Amino acid sequence: MIWCGLDIATEFSEALSSRFDTVSETPVGSKPDIFFLCSESTHALCLSFIDDCVGGIPESHILAIPDGEDAKNLTVCETIYSWLQNNQAQRHSLLINIGGGALCDVGGFCASTYLRGIEFWNIPTTLLAMVDASVGGKTGINLGHYKNYIGTFTQATHIFITPHWLKTLPPAEILSGWAEVIKHAILLGGKAWAQVQQPIPNTNDHQAWLSILEWNIKIKSRIVNADFEEKGERKLLNLGHSIGHALESWSLDQGTPIPHGNAVAWGLVIETALAIDLSPLKEDTKSLHEQLSAIVKRLFIPIHFTQDNIAALMNFIKADKKNQQNNLLFSLAYAPGNCQFNIAVSPEDVIQILNDYVGQAD
């Protein structure tokens, strides 16, 4: 169940009570089998709010792991597994992930594999997690610098989404999520595409954000429900990510990590440039590329890579999970509301487009 609204305290408390009334027959109030996973940031910023809803969480049932991508590895998984085991988490126990995309990814992965799967809920606290990572049942960790190479397809039972947390975020975090909002707007077209050309609302404007969150969750859920294990249509959600993930992984390798949203935003721009030649609607694609470039240039910091970096970028692009055999398969946007998946692209064309963006992605 995905809930999106303003009064998370009431909604969350009621969901907890009803689960513990019906599922494990524990008296409401004692709830000994709930485990709270948070990041260092959400431990500081969000936990007291959750603690009030629950009516006191024992210290041993809270674990804070590093913020962001630093949490998405097997070492952190081992820490989470051992924490659950040391505190006698059993098959009917519940893990609640409170945090951003990385936290929901790693927490969901651990829950889906601990005792071969225990129930988990997500409380996404970043825009990126609200519109993307917390919804859709993809859990995962990185393998070295390869993003989300290890994971499962497992849905959170409940997801509680509220604009309440947005004001806790630095502007860079809002931008990181906004890249996925732009991606969803390209998929939807129409009013959504018009909206992302407007300024980003102030984080105190809860009503404006509620409406944005709602259409983002709707498009993502619709695609995920149609193709949960990404055999086809779900690949559309990878728009911008073939090159975006490569930029992200490559920058991590270089020791100067680019934030996910920044990488995806430029990934969208560069992939749309690539789409122009392949598009049956060349003029529409050109116009999309211009509008998109304008949005991204206005909001996102530039990305710098040189001709010498292209071989390394290509290695990451070739490792993309969507590829089959020796074919690079991209999801591409031809126009707002008109996107296609499984488009075979030659490495030469990708190299050429990357060349066009050497020193230009700014």
Added chain:
Amino acid sequence: MIWCGLDIATEFSEALSSRFDTVSETPVGSKPDIFFLCSESTHALCLSFIDDCVGGIPESHILAIPDGEDAKNLTVCETIYSWLQNNQAQRHSLLINIGGGALCDVGGFCASTYLRGIEFWNIPTTLLAMVDASVGGKTGINLGHYKNYIGTFTQATHIFITPHWLKTLPPAEILSGWAEVIKHAILLGGKAWAQVQQPIPNTNDHQAWLSILEWNIKIKSRIVNADFEEKGERKLLNLGHSIGHALESWSLDQGTPIPHGNAVAWGLVIETALAIDLSPLKEDTKSLHEQLSAIVKRLFIPIHFTQDNIAALMNFIKADKKNQQNNLLFSLAYAPGNCQFNIAVSPEDVIQILNDYVGQAD
């Protein structure tokens, strides 16, 4: 598909050809996307046979990991993941696990989580793996000394079972699997129960083994198909394992590991002793306990624990995945062909039975 027969070379080659004809459109013969995971033993004893069937496997597509339980940890998983990644295994790639129960468990777990799941096949080479671990879709690794605490429910697409490999096994390995054969015979009753009271057939008697393998796979598959994710009936397959796993984990902790089969055999005996007082068919349960004790004493080496070890054993019994809240839940046999799951047992009763077996399980 579970295949059980004698001519594995033909069956395996045909399955490979047909997969690569239809699924990934690679010319038969090149098969670049098959990865072979074996243990040190199966690398030495079984791989040349498989290599002949495939028509040559590139060295980089073979990985040998440690034998037995030493392979069931996150460090070995990382080795497997990196090997797949370094050799460009993609979503349509195939992992073939050739080995015993531990190898099928860890290989299945890695396949089910690499890129959120690639296809895997099992070629079980030990009796234990043939009658139990390779069938039923439980994958897993250990967490510290807690058995199979991390894993997924994911079925191998193909399982190739043949008595061909049994002659490669030392007698202790046959016994290890025989404990699960005894367990299945208790579940089935009738002719199966009569059979396990006879001597174990010679490993050269392929026909006798074929018939034994067939009824073992049949009972296991029937239960697994009825309840894949172990919400109910599948717990029956844990007969003997609440105490068996505890004996195994405890002995591993002590640095003197007891083989899985030995632990399960004595687990069956001790749990059936525990069942007598709880049974609605007291006389039948007593008689089952006597017959079972006779079999286990005749075949299996004794297990020694003292009164001082009981607290440690109880900690492992309390960590059993079947338990709910503070209840110990056992699967118990009341008579051959008459077994029940979710039987609540008090810790005091378990302690008392363990006391009865101090210095006596021999």
